[in-house]
Amino acid sequence: MAELQEVQITEEKPLLPGQTPEVAKEAEIAARILLDRGQTHSVETPYGSVTFTVYGTPKPKRPAILTYHDVGLNYKSCFQSLFQFGDMQEIIQNFVRVHVDAPGMEEGAPVFPVGYQYPSLDQLADMIPCILQYLK
Numbered sequence: 001m002a003e004l005q006e007v008q009i010t011e012e013k014p015l016l017p018g019q020t021p022e023v024a025k026e027a028e029i030a031a032r033i034l035l036d037r038g039q040t041h042s043v044e045t046p047y048g049s050v051t052f053t054v055y056g057t058p059k060p061k062r063p064a065i066l067t068y069h070d071v072g073l074n075y076k077s078c079f080q081s082l083f084q085f086g087d088m089q090e091i092i093q094n095f096v097r098v099h100v101d102a103p104g105m106e107e108g109a110p111v112f113p114v115g116y117q118y119p120s121l122d123q124l125a126d127m128i129p130c131i132l133q134y135l136k
Contacts, residue, residue, distance in 0.1 A: 006057035038099075040106075045130040047119040051106040052131050056096040065097045066128070074106055075099035100131060 038053040053075060058064070069078035079099065083092055102124055104112055112118070
């Protein structure tokens with residue numbers, strides 16, 4: 001797996017003329033979101049391939065935030081507004097996030113072949129240890 005690199009925004013710029021601190025804070029949050037694009041991976045499991053996206057850099061002795069979307073959604077449609085919310089920025093900058101997409105729910109997913117048997121909920125849950133093993 002390629003090394004994940006943490007991007008730190010350390011440069012402090014004075015406010016533009018006429019810019020309020022609230023507007024500056026919103027601009028900073030928007031910049032962080034744009035810089036944090038995530039890395040998408042796929043891993044084979046006993047029940048088929050599963051795709052997940054990793055945001056951030058793992059930190060020693062820090063847990064990860066793992067998400068699994070609701071029925072008929074993917075990680076972006078289910079969690080994007082939560083993780084873009086301003087108050088969440090302080091939380092997510094301290095944790096690596098792993099967003100799991102159920103098979104066929106990732107963006108641009110191909111149509112399942114005729115006769116494909118979709119995994120049960122238990123089988124979908126059994127895919128998670130495969131992801132964790134892949135990420136070490």
